[in-house]
Amino acid sequence: MTMAATPPSAHEQVIEQRLVECGLSRGGFTVKYEDYLQSIEIVITSAAGARKEHFPCIRQAVEHEIVSFADGSMQKAYSDYEGEILRPQMLESATAEVKKRGLLKNFPDRNSFASLELYAQALERHSGLAPGSALRVSGQTIVFDPSRGQTNVRDFDKRYSSLLAVIMFATARGDFKNFGFIGNEAVADPAGK
Structure with missing residues (x-):
C-alpha cells in the first residue's frame, strides 16, 4: 500500500x-x-x-x-540579513536585561581588546565569572563551553544567566557575530523536574 x-x-x-x-x-x-x-x-x-x-x-x-x-553561503547571507532586521528589537531587549542585572555600566568595549579571546575573558569577568571559565574562542566564534560538572538547572541558571545576558547584549551591539554552545546536554533537570 x-x-x-x-x-x-x-x-x-x-x-x-x-x-x-x-x-x-x-x-x-x-x-x-x-x-x-x-x-x-x-x-x-x-x-x-x-x-x-x-x-x-x-x-x-x-x-x-x-x-x-x-547553499551554505546563501544561508549565511540570509541569516545575516534577518539578524540586521531584528537587531533593534534584540538590542532593546538585551539592553533592558543587562540594565536590570546592573551590568550596563562599564560594559567592556570590544575595540579596547586586541583579540576576541581577551574580549571573551572581559565578558566573563564583567558577568562575575573567572576569565576562561565558561567561554572559549574558536576562530572568529565565541563558544559557551561550561563546566561539565553542572547538572542542576537551577544551579546552572544561577551561575551562567548573567553571562548569557552579557553575551546577548554584546551580540546585539554587533561586537561579534558568531556565538555557539557546547555542553547543553550536561544541563539536565534531574528526574524531569
Missing part, C-alpha cells in the same frame, strides 16, 4: 505563490510543514534562482516560517 503525499495546506500554497511572485522559480524550492520543527519550512535550492536582492520579498512572503537555503 502506497501512502499518498499530504496535499499542501492553503497557507503553504499561498507562500509558494508569493515566492514565485518574488521571482523564484517554482521548481527550485519546497514549502512543507515539518512536524519536528512545528512549522512550515521553505527550502530554497540554487535552481530557484534566488539572489540577495530577493531577501526582502522572501522574508515578507514567508512571514514567520523557517527559511533554509541549500
Whole structure:
C-alpha cells in the first residue's frame, strides 16, 4: 500500500505563490510543514534562482516560517540579513536585561581588546565569572563551553544567566557575530523536574 503525499495546506500554497511572485522559480524550492520543527519550512535550492536582492520579498512572503537555503553561503547571507532586521528589537531587549542585572555600566568595549579571546575573558569577568571559565574562542566564534560538572538547572541558571545576558547584549551591539554552545546536554533537570 502506497501512502499518498499530504496535499499542501492553503497557507503553504499561498507562500509558494508569493515566492514565485518574488521571482523564484517554482521548481527550485519546497514549502512543507515539518512536524519536528512545528512549522512550515521553505527550502530554497540554487535552481530557484534566488539572489540577495530577493531577501526582502522572501522574508515578507514567508512571514514567520523557517527559511533554509541549500547553499551554505546563501544561508549565511540570509541569516545575516534577518539578524540586521531584528537587531533593534534584540538590542532593546538585551539592553533592558543587562540594565536590570546592573551590568550596563562599564560594559567592556570590544575595540579596547586586541583579540576576541581577551574580549571573551572581559565578558566573563564583567558577568562575575573567572576569565576562561565558561567561554572559549574558536576562530572568529565565541563558544559557551561550561563546566561539565553542572547538572542542576537551577544551579546552572544561577551561575551562567548573567553571562548569557552579557553575551546577548554584546551580540546585539554587533561586537561579534558568531556565538555557539557546547555542553547543553550536561544541563539536565534531574528526574524531569
